Amino acid sequence: MTDRYDRALGALTGLALGDALGMPTQLLSRPLIRARYGELTWFLDAPDDNEISRGTPAGRVTDDTDQALILGRLLVAGGGRVDPRRLADELLSWEARMTALGSADLLGPSTRRALQLLAQGAPIGEAGRWGDTNGAAMRVAPVGVVYPPDPVDRLVDAVADVDRVTHDTTVANAGAAAVAAAVSAGIDGASLSEAVTHGIEAARVGATRGQYVPGADVAARIEWARDLAAASPEPLDVIYRLVGTGVATQEAVPAAFAVLAVCPADPFQACLAAASLGGDCDTVAAMVGAISGACHGYAALPPDAVATLNAANPTLNIPELAGQLLELRDRLESRS
Template sequence: MTTHLPSADPGYRERVLRGARGALTGLALGDALGMPTQSMSAEQIDEYYGGPIHGLLDAVPEQPIAPGMKAGAVTDDTEQAFVLARRLIEGDGDLDNAQYARDLLDWEAKMKAKGSLDLLGPSTMAALHALEEGVSIEDTGKLGTTNGGAMRAAPIGIAFAPSAPDRLLARMARESCLVTHNTVQGIQATMLVAAAVSFGIEGVDDPLRHAVEYVEQSHVRAHWSAKASVLRRVRTWLRWATAGDGASVTTARFADALQYDCGTSVESSESVAAAFAIVARFGNDPTEALCFAASLGGDTDTMAAMAGAMLGAQHGPEAFDEAMRTQVTGQLLADNGLDLDATAQALGEIRLATLC
């Protein structure tokens, strides 16, 4: 008796490659929409941009991280996701963490040479500097509770299906965190985003709920931190957005709750929970979801990038505004040398190979 393999199904292959392109497109578009507002308050966004974000904008000189950056440009969220993608592709689905660490350091050196202020995040920078000083990879990320692992999780979600043998999706999400975010919070955050992307590509109903259940069953082992559980906060805010008070409130009240009750900082327990709530609220209008995230204040580029990856995996690249996505993907290749379609194709092939 021959067992049917989904990788042999032309329809499945097409869905994987469409979802892969969608995830990377959403990641980059969300990042670009949030670039001008990152690390700014909602009040500052209103002051300098005239209200909520509805399109790609040049960053104002007062932008604290990317002053003057041109409309459609991406930040470290997209750049570092592609660093991870390249490492997975060159390793045929394996991840050499020592080389991955060198890749991240090389990337930062190039950014410094260009005069960029958009460098490694606090957890990643501290971890890589510790690695340079001889600290073991198992210990370099022991303080990493921020969203650096989650923001670059999309390639993991593309490359590994939830049904891959030996819980490969969970193992590779954890593996990608070891150097920089080897905490329960960092790994849960990365698993959640990767799983939401992966289930979105599979075409299941309610990929967010499936992602939460998948991580609940994954029994994360990592360094302990007293900070809030990312898994519990994502579950709480997802429930609030879909079946609680958040399901019926106005958009303004929804934003207020995320800003002041959930939080929108670089901490995974805040920004990842907010991204899941945004996807749940605006799941039928992906472009509006990313504009909303870009207008919240706080870590806007990362929230929008994570939301974009999850929505793009589920709906495909065409779900986003055509003019905006065309501009961003064009600049991604011209300005950053990053080929979105080729990267999506290669990651999709890894996924298909693991299911053979």
């Protein structure tokens, strides 16, 4: 197993691990999570009072992983580009399957709104005009596997191209670019600190792509959240109360980078911390797992946790996809 493949596999597996760990606690409050579970230590069945994930067994992933893998497969099919109409169709098909299975964990607000507009005849270039939530950032890790971190403009353009159908806004592009760049830098061997620096730079560039929407500057909030959490004796409480863990990109993405600042050494522990936050913590944990997994590699993930994940989700097929995405990266680099 080559080092770069180990890191690509770590990014996608880490994303799925974080997502699965946050599945039962998503949309619960942090005080409730702490009272019921303390800090999480392993996968949990979804509790009956979770309106989104109740009835879901421990270890199962959510739409965060499913959408990332859909995006990854489309990148492979398109040689590094994603056909926006095919992405829209795949997302609609996925939601139809989930609905048929009785799941309440469906498409997020920006994606659903964009796909509804497309169904009503809106052009691809207009459907994502107001998509500013974290759906773009949660599924973007495969773009980071395919595109090298430099030149940053090429990476950010690839992110914006993928985002256009559902999240064609400055805020969403900034958040997604931050995650993609951090993943990409990790695959090239960057330390976590170096990867975060790449993410912040890409967020600044990403904020120049797409349609303007009001919102706090994502790059600045990543820096602030990272420093705030690192200086706090109760960093997870500070992230929950001040940074925020809602679906807004300018909350969820800085929250993920803040968790990485306080859990830099162990990707699984970082995912557990993120899943303990509450709010949209499956998405925060998925981003944490993707970045930390890319920086530390698949070998740093606990084998028993990976085995539990694969047993609960036997159709993920992440190793093959990681290899295919890395082949695209090699082709891009050979043409540079």
